[in-house]
């Protein structure tokens with residue numbers, strides 16, 4: 001296994017060395033050991049219950065890279081899948097390739113319906129998302145929600161990298177919930193701090209997106225993600241021109257029908 005800790009796709013070695021996300025954030029909380037053990041237990045319990053019907057839905061963000069590393073470390077053959085919206089940063093695509101090499105695992109790549117995207121772009125333009133919230137949601141529906149629905153088809157449970165700390169909308173995330181379709185949705189890192197996440201990355205030499213070193217805590221599509229300033233909300237770099245504050249694309253706006261905060265419990 002490639003043990004390199006350097007982010008993949010980076011082009012600024014000096015910045016990486018001097019101000020990396022690792023250097024800025026890797027500070028475990030007092031409760032870190034318990035949280036890591038609980039996350040491992042959540043993953044083991046999810047796999048024991050759902051087997052092949054479980055998938056890790058990875059955005060290739062740092063939380064999902066931690067989850068990928070945990071699955072491999074635990075020896076859990078859970079499929080890992082990601083969405084290629086057609087508008088991802090080059091650094092994200094580079095990490096997709098590097099992560100497969102690093103872990104020796106194939107990552108499923110789900111893409112939007114090309115004809116539907118072409119028709120939308122021909123009608124509304126490539127950057128319609130800036131013109132209205134409705135057009136932004138329409139773009140997310142085409143490029144993210146539709147391929148996500150296909151990714152989850154036939155699967156009864158999914159794992160995601162949500163953390164309560166990430167935003168007000170995620171403040172009530174739980175280790176286990178039910179989504180709007182009745183699937184089990186696991187968030188093993190729900191109570192991890194940002195420092196916990198980066199501590200794990202440092203301890204286990206997890207590959208990560210070079211954009212994290214350039215002050216992108218949350219990485220989505222290139223036209224809809226920017227770096228944040230010191231003190232800004234971690235989600236402030238997503239759809240920054242919108243005023244409603246939701247900062248979600250719909251992937252996680254699911255109905256929480258039942259929550260379990262303690263890993264290992266069952267519904």
Ligand code: SF4
Pocket residue numbers: 085087129136137139140141143144220221222223224249
């Ligand atoms: S994040 Fe932006 S580019 Fe990506 S699907 Fe949503 S609106 Fe489209």
